[in-house]
Amino acid sequence: MNKTPSKFEKLGLDFPYMIAPMVGLSHVAFRDLIKTYTPPNIKPLRFTEMLSTRRLPSERLDSSRELKISEGEDFFVPQILGNEEHFIRPSIEKLSKLAPWGFDINMGCPQSHILKHNWGVRLVGDAHYAAQVVGHVKKSTNLPVSVKLRGGADKDTDLDYLMNFTKILEDAGLDWLTIHPRPRSAAHHEGAANWNIAAEIARARRIPVVVNGDLQTAADAVHVVGELGCDGAMIARAATVRPWILWQIAYLLDPKSTPTSFDSRTLPLDTKAEGKEYFRSFLTFIELLLKHFGDNEYSLQKARFFAATGSRWFLFGHSFWRLTMKAKTLLELWDRVSEHAQKSSGEMSERITL
Numbered sequence: 001m002n003k004t005p006s007k008f009e010k011l012g013l014d015f016p017y018m019i020a021p022m023v024g025l026s027h028v029a030f031r032d033l034i035k036t037y038t039p040p041n042i043k044p045l046r047f048t049e050m051l052s053t054r055r056l057p058s059e060r061l062d063s064s065r066e067l068k069i070s071e072g073e074d075f076f077v078p079q080i081l082g083n084e085e086h087f088i089r090p091s092i093e094k095l096s097k098l099a100p101w102g103f104d105i106n107m108g109c110p111q112s113h114i115l116k117h118n119w120g121v122r123l124v125g126d127a128h129y130a131a132q133v134v135g136h137v138k139k140s141t142n143l144p145v146s147v148k149l150r151g152g153a154d155k156d157t158d159l160d161y162l163m164n165f166t167k168i169l170e171d172a173g174l175d176w177l178t179i180h181p182r183p184r185s186a187a188h189h190e191g192a193a194n195w196n197i198a199a200e201i202a203r204a205r206r207i208p209v210v211v212n213g214d215l216q217t218a219a220d221a222v223h224v225v226g227e228l229g230c231d232g233a234m235i236a237r238a239a240t241v242r243p244w245i246l247w248q249i250a251y252l253l254d255p256k257s258t259p260t261s262f263d264s265r266t267l268p269l270d271t272k273a274e275g276k277e278y279f280r281s282f283l284t285f286i287e288l289l290l291k292h293f294g295d296n297e298y299s300l301q302k303a304r305f306f307a308a309t310g311s312r313w314f315l316f317g318h319s320f321w322r323l324t325m326k327a328k329t330l331l332e333l334w335d336r337v338s339e340h341a342q343k344s345s346g347e348m349s350e351r352i353t354l
């Protein structure tokens with residue numbers, strides 16, 4: 001007997017674990033790094049950084065660094081920021097040429113320059129306005145359209161408010177959504193996320209509801225879907241220290257069909273193995289930055305930001321980050337990281353306080 005397809009399978013996605021949009025981090029080199037650790041039996045979504053619809057219409061696909069994708073890249077989701085139809089339509093038209101899997105609308109950014117325009121998390125404060133924005137995007141594409149939102153606007157993580165808000169978006173034709181259940185007041189994403197809020201909303205909605213926030217290990221991600229009942233899990237910062245986290249999730253869910261090694265990579269299954277693999281992955285990341293952007297200040301900044309985010313899981317992470325600050329070129333950084341890897345014990349924590 002055939003089993004009933006999950007809400008996500010109806011949208012053509014059978015692995016509902018994914019990597020979040022992060023400005024300054026979710027560029028093509030990072031998405032490629034994740035791909036390096038994605039075994040062939042899974043097809044997870046990877047998001048771009050948020051892209052402003054005010055800028056997109058005048059940007060060039062062949063020269064904008066933020067719009068760069070790798071050859072044949074699939075299962076990526078551009079995240080857009082904005083609310084005006086006359087900017088959204090040409091933005092979606094342009095991005096459609098890259099053949100993305102779908103489009104996401106940012107309703108979570110709490111930065112003040114974003115709020116000034118009523119973008120980002122401000123949209124969560126007005127459900128009917130937010131529904132109109134969903135309508136603009138839906139009219140511009142036949143691909144799945146999602147929203148990524150914060151736990152709440154001024155009402156913080158108010159469950160009744162979010163129930164109503166997500167119902168209005170569902171009725172407006174939204175295909176799926178992600179909830180980051182941390183209030184807007186946690187501007188720097190600190191503190192624990194309340195995964196149960198997302199799970200309650202997932203139970204009430206017909207469309208898939210993905211949870212994001214403080215998911216640091218494969219076990220966390222499997223727990224929120226398998227035990228709490230969310231329809232999917234989105235990992236952000238932990239993917240900068242564990243670019244193999246999706247592979248670990250696949251293995252945890254189905255060890256029989258998930259390889260433990262492929263393309264000269266071996267799945268790290270404990271923090272000791274992870275600590276060692278981190279430096280290897282960092283070297284690969286540098287190579288990918290070189291390939292996509294060249295050896296320049298832009299690439300160096302991306303490497304340093306990646307180090308600053310991921311090295312927090314390491315006991316001596318700060319000294320690793322300082323090392324990345326000293327290098328003047330990517331090639332020099334490659335040498336320094338390679339040398340550091342020989343000496344470092346690579347001791348890393350499973351979870352940290354985010």
Ligand SMILES: Cc1cc2nc3c(=O)[nH]c(=O)nc-3n(C[C@H](O)[C@H](O)[C@H](O)COP(=O)(O)O)c2cc1C
Nearest residue numbers: 020021022023049050180189213214215235236237
């Ligand atoms: C450096 C950085 C940049 C981010 N940029 C975006 C963004 O462009 N769009 C978005 O929706 N969320 C963005 N976020 C929020 C993350 O997607 C995610 O919701 C948040 O980090 C919580 O998940 P985590 O606890 O797994 O890190 C960003 C977070 C960080 C740390």
